[in-house]
Amino acid sequence: MNHRGRVSPGTAVVFLHGSYGQYKTLLQNATEWRCVPNVSAGKREGWICCPKGWKRFQEKCYYISDDKMSWTESAQNCTGMGSHLVVINTKAEQEFLFNLAKGVVTNAYETKYYIGLTAYENGQWQWVDQTPYKKAATFWKPGEPNLLFAEKCAAIHIKGNRDSNTYSNWNNIICFTNCYRICELAVKYV
Incomplete structure (x- = not known):
């Protein structure tokens, strides 16, 4: 990250109000970022940022698409935004994503959102970021996964x-x- 005022072409610059006129450069493919004060243990320590339009939960930013694609196209779309299809690590993250996605859904009979889990390569479930697949930490519907062939x-x-x-x-x-699809990337601290 460059704080000296030199900005490479195509870099998004966000002016953070209250930062004494200094701006921060975020080297990412997103065009605009939204930042809030990062407060921990009662102290303010810089800013915590997600791309505009993404939702933050803990230390991750999430994007819910409004268009549909195959799993491979979905994975490529997330990668193209400097992120990856979501990897769900905790019950709290699962709950957040379910409620976030449900908030977008209308009364449609059913809506599906790709996540970064596939058995494409060798028939074994694998997360896109190589997080180990633990059956105990999954949230399958009863009777799923089935028809794995x-x-x-x-x-x-x-x-x-x-x-x-x-x-x-x-x-x-x-x-x-x-x-x-749901894409995920780590928040940026500036």
Whole structure:
């Protein structure tokens, strides 16, 4: 990160109000960032930032798409934004994402959001960021994953905006199915 006032072409610059006229440079593919004061243990320590339009939870930023693609296209789309398809590590993260996605859903019968979990390569479930797959830390619907010979990609499956299946809503599906997607990247500290 460069704090001396030199900015390379194509770099997004965000002026942070209250930062005594200094600006911070964020080297990322996003065009605009939104920053809030980073407060820990009662002390202010710089800023914590996510790309504009992304939602922050703990130390991650999340993007929910409004268009549908296959799993491979979804993975490439997230990568193109400097992120990856979401990797769900905790119950709290699963709950946040389910409620975030449900808030976007209308009364449609069902909506699916690709996550970064696939059995594409060797028939074993693998996260896109190489996080070890632990069956105990997964949120499959009852009876899923099934039909593994054909359905090798995972999605959060939401049945309308009143769905209450917070912790049991992953479904494995055919990877060329067009679904929405959730991308994830680490917050930026500046």
